[in-house]
Amino acid sequence: MFERSTIRHCKQCGTAVSYRLPDDGDTRERAICPACHTIHYENPLNVVGTVPFWDDKVLLCKRNIEPRRGKWTLPAGFMELGETVAEGAARETHEESGAEIEMLDLFTIMNVVRVGQVHFFYRARLTSDRFDPGHETLEVRLFAEHEVPWDEIAFRTVRETLRCFFADRQRGRFELHQIDIA
Amino acid sequence: MFERSTIRHCKQCGTAVSYRLPDDGDTRERAICPACHTIHYENPLNVVGTVPFWDDKVLLCKRNIEPRRGKWTLPAGFMELGETVAEGAARETHEESGAEIEMLDLFTIMNVVRVGQVHFFYRARLTSDRFDPGHETLEVRLFAEHEVPWDEIAFRTVRETLRCFFADRQRGRFELHQIDIA
Numbered sequence: 401m402f403e404r405s406t407i408r409h410c411k412q413c414g415t416a417v418s419y420r421l422p423d424d425g426d427t428r429e430r431a432i433c434p435a436c437h438t439i440h441y442e443n444p445l446n447v448v449g450t451v452p453f454w455d456d457k458v459l460l461c462k463r464n465i466e467p468r469r470g471k472w473t474l475p476a477g478f479m480e481l482g483e484t485v486a487e488g489a490a491r492e493t494h495e496e497s498g499a500e501i502e503m504l505d506l507f508t509i510m511n512v513v514r515v516g517q518v519h520f521f522y523r524a525r526l527t528s529d530r531f532d533p534g535h536e537t538l539e540v541r542l543f544a545e546h547e548v549p550w551d552e553i554a555f556r557t558v559r560e561t562l563r564c565f566f567a568d569r570q571r572g573r574f575e576l577h578q579i580d581i582a
Numbered sequence: 583m584f585e586r587s588t589i590r591h592c593k594q595c596g597t598a599v600s601y602r603l604p605d606d607g608d609t610r611e612r613a614i615c616p617a618c619h620t621i622h623y624e625n626p627l628n629v630v631g632t633v634p635f636w637d638d639k640v641l642l643c644k645r646n647i648e649p650r651r652g653k654w655t656l657p658a659g660f661m662e663l664g665e666t667v668a669e670g671a672a673r674e675t676h677e678e679s680g681a682e683i684e685m686l687d688l689f690t691i692m693n694v695v696r697v698g699q700v701h702f703f704y705r706a707r708l709t710s711d712r713f714d715p716g717h718e719t720l721e722v723r724l725f726a727e728h729e730v731p732w733d734e735i736a737f738r739t740v741r742e743t744l745r746c747f748f749a750d751r752q753r754g755r756f757e758l759h760q761i762d763i764a
Binding site: 407408409410411412413414415416425427428440441442443444445446478479480481482483484485486495506509511513516518534535536576578580 | 589590591592593594595596597598607609610622623624625626627628660661662663664665666667668677688691693695698700716717718758760762
């Protein structure tokens with residue numbers, strides 16, 4: 401079974417946990433506290449971002465943080481409590497690029513089972529071509545399709561989303577793409 | 583800020599954590615371990631399920647667990663590590679109803695920000711009208727639209743999804759619905 405990280409201690413009382421089947425009929429082993437009986441669940445995380453575009457160009461950010469420092473990515477990050485998927489995508493876009501955008505449709509949903517993540521990208525129309533990169537970003541730049549540094553893209557979900565974007569743009573119709581990343 | 587549950591102790595070493603801004607430029611307070619410096623993140627959870635249908639009827643499960651024991655729901659539950667959104671939806675359907683289904687399109691995506699969840703429902707064609715409820719389910723039954731116990735539906739996202747399903751069915755075309763639950 402997939403494990404993101406091993407839970408060693410109870411988040412409620414600090415006692416060392418053991419992994420076993422809960423008594424409630426659950427069929428998966430969970431980290432359970434022998435002292436206060438808290439069951440600790442680990443679940444997939446949502447990564448949310450946008451494809452910001454300006455005429456025929458898309459905005460990419462050069463990463464200033466690991467992993468893949470120096471590689472190019474669409475603005476995206478972990479969805480936080482207290483926001484919707486779209487709000488998270490807009491927040492990440494603002495934080496990483498400083499871009500002003502108009503949020504459009506949900507464009508890709510990608511399961512990355514190997515790392516326990518689901519990635520969501522929205523199309524977003526840039527309303528200005530002035531940017532203000534945050535501390536996670538070395539540089540923000542607009543790329544036409546033939547200018548995209550395909551071998552320098554940080555993540556497979558970003559590459560797939562860019563491919564879908566330019567293909568849909570070519571045929572003049574955007575639709576939602578659902579992709580499972582092996 | 584939304585908090586699902588307070589983290590009191592470090593999951594790595596058991597030391598009592600304190601909530602503060604991490605030193606990495608993060609703008610949200612996190613539970614941080616003063617001993618081993620582990621940062622503990624809390625993020626939204628995905629709930630995944632289906633709208634199983636048989637001719638003009640939909641399958642509902644009478645809940646045998648809290649919350650809302652005795653109320654009716656579509657089969658759904660928390661997405662687990664090691665599966666895609668659709669695989670989780672199929673698994674929950676099998677576990678709660680024992681129904682045999684053919685998975686169809688993603689039908690609703692609903693943000694329930696108040697509880698830090700995103701709910702996903704797929705349409706699923708029943709390939710048999712024999713069921714086998716799991717331990718979480720008191721009873722499984724098929725309901726035509728006029729038979730649905732609207733006041734006895736367990737969750738708002740289930741009610742919204744059923745409303746969308748019968749409305750789309752009426753007009754003869756199903757599409758993806760994205761809804762924010764206040």
